[in-house]
Amino acid sequence: MPSDTAALPRPATRPPVAPGRRTSWRRRKSSTLFVVVGVITILTVFPLVWMVTSSFKGPDEVLSTDLLPSAPTVDNFEYVFSAAPFGRYLFNSFVVSATVTVVALFFHSMAAYALARLRFPGRDAIFLGIFSTLLVTAPVVLVPLFLVVHRLGLLNSYAGLILPAIFSAYGIFLLRQFYLAIPAELEEAAVLDGCGYWRIYWSIILPLSKSIFAALAVLFFLANWNAFLWPLVATTDSDLQVVQLGIASFQEQNTADWQYVLAAATVAAVPTLLAFAIFQRRIVESIKTSGLK
Amino acid sequence: MSTPTTSPAEVAARPGAHRAGDEARTDGASARARRERRAAYLFMAPNLIGLTVFVAIPMLLSIVLAFFRVDGFGGYDFVGFANFERMFSDPYFLSSLGRTLLYLVVLVPGLFVSGLGLALLVRHKFPLVGFFRTALFAPNVVSLVVVALIWQFLLTDDVGFIARLLDRVGLTAPSWLGDPAFALPTVMVITIWFSMGYYMLIFLAGLQDIPREYYEVASIDGAGPWTTFRNITWPLLKPTSFFILLTSTIAVMTGGLDLLVILTGGGPANSTTLVIYYVYQQAFVYGEFGYAAAISSFLVLILLAWSALLFALTKGGRFTHAQ
Secondary structure: OOOHOOOOOOOOOOOOOOOOHHHHHHHHHHHHHHHHHHHHHHHHHHHHHHHHHHHHOOOOOOOOOOOOOOOOOOHHHHHHHHHOOOHHHHHHHHHHHHHHHHHHHHHHHHHHHHHHOOOOOOHHHHHHHHHHHHOOOOHHHHHHHHHHHHOOOOOOOHHHHHHHHHOHHHHOOOOHHHHOOOOHHHHHHHOOOOOOOOHHHHHHHHHHHHHHHHHHHHHHHHHHHOHHHHHHHOOOOHOOOOOHHHHHHHHHHHHHHHHHHHHHHHHHHHHHHHHHHHHHHHHHHHHHOOOOO | OOOOOOOOOHHHHHHHHHHHHHHHHHHHHHHHHHHHHHHHHHHHHHHHHHHHHHHHHHHHHHHHHHHEEEEOOOOEEEEHHHHHHHHHOHHHHHHHHHHHHHHHHHHHHHHHHHHHHHHHOOOOOOHHHHHHHHHHHHOOOOHHHHHHHHOOOOOOOOOHHHHHHHHOOOOOOOOOOOOHHHHHHHHHHHHHHHHHHHHHHHHHHHHHHOHHHHHHHHHHOOOOOHHHHHHHHHOHHHHHHHHHHHHHHHHHHHOOOHHHHHHHHOOOOOOOOOOHHHHHHHHHHHOOOHHHHHHHHHHHHHHHHHHHHHHHHHOOOOOOOOO
């Protein structure tokens, strides 16, 4: 797997013909690109910015066409937290997302280690079997998964929200690719020292995984924080509502009051946008790697 | 009688000793292999159990359920192919299938072109390009519920931002989400809006893998941008294009359900009831689990056929290119 995706593409070095004309041409090209991409970017992020700024507007100006509120207010947020148990929603989302992320990273890396570094009969078949589950996307198995979780008696429980979200081939696949590239010498020394496989995994493989774990952790956390469909069908108990369900039902009760709805949406979106702003480099890199073969 | 330099005992012992050593080694090796095997299965056990219970069994159950009628009280009646026969005489299913086809035909190329177009722009180095790449991906990190709420707000009839903007230039905005003629195109535009950044990043990774020297040579040869794109970028980007065609088809066909549930609820007048929404509706609104399972099995079958076709057309996703 190519690993130099982080490198920025540099303009091809050209033969030194007429350097003056060359640089001015290049400068013009670069400023054209800046303007074109700049405009597309502004149009793209505009709806997100609009949501955030509108959530600070009063009821009389939420539908105005001005970007910034003339009298910024936090009343909308106060209303959101007093009208619905948003603290509870956020807590539930956090517990579910954090648990899934930690357990999934641990389990996925164990399987990936075995698939990448250990020899055993049936390895390729097992890998292919795991890989093929990538074709089965969540909405397609929503119905039978609901029936299975119902039969296990896990509907309306944290376990019912958490367990089905842990297992996916995506993390196993990416971690396996990563572990395949680790040089064998690192393990051989440990084997000569008589280390068992668990020791090797724990004290050699895991410490090497820090960077990929960080990238995957953000992706897993975001995916679970943003999950809506599974919590919708798996929970009816209001104490177990996650934040996405919370804002959806909040909107049903406050349809006309956009300033409240947007404040609620901002509450649900800000943690994801913050996580993205902080870890954007890692996220972007892991998305790019995941696309490769 | 010459004195043997080595005693018979030693002679006898030596091969024996060798054999013993070999045996010890093979014993050690096989013991090691056994230990390795056992460790591997233990390492994989949590995932294998989890994937079986939460992915494989539901998938198989989906196929089995397709042959049953499930009543509201958890009773299962075997009905043979009745659910499948019902599918093809169900006008609502057939129209949702046609709609999904239209959706695919517009969105898969739409996502491809917007993703590739953006990637070709942001592959160059210019001020703030890193920021632009990140910002273009930003709509992808908020949930589809938030996406739905934002657009409902912006597209509100008469008083929404977009309606007012059009009003200012003397145009009357249609009811974007209330008019059956406009609802599906609106959903398509919103889908492109939040997914194009993702496809841009994947294309960008593919573009950055193309050796720079190729472009240098083309530039020395005086090739224009179009020739360079057609002869270098396009052929070398084929593996990425293949990956994107495959994953975007799956995503378009089965994803976006959250968006439909919140944004349109399949309406107005069923104009946004795509197959995946119809499955959801049959199962969780009407309790028709068997029928829903038949339709989703059919969906998986189509996806498998599409993947197989793509693999066949591209010879297993491998592309031979002059390296």
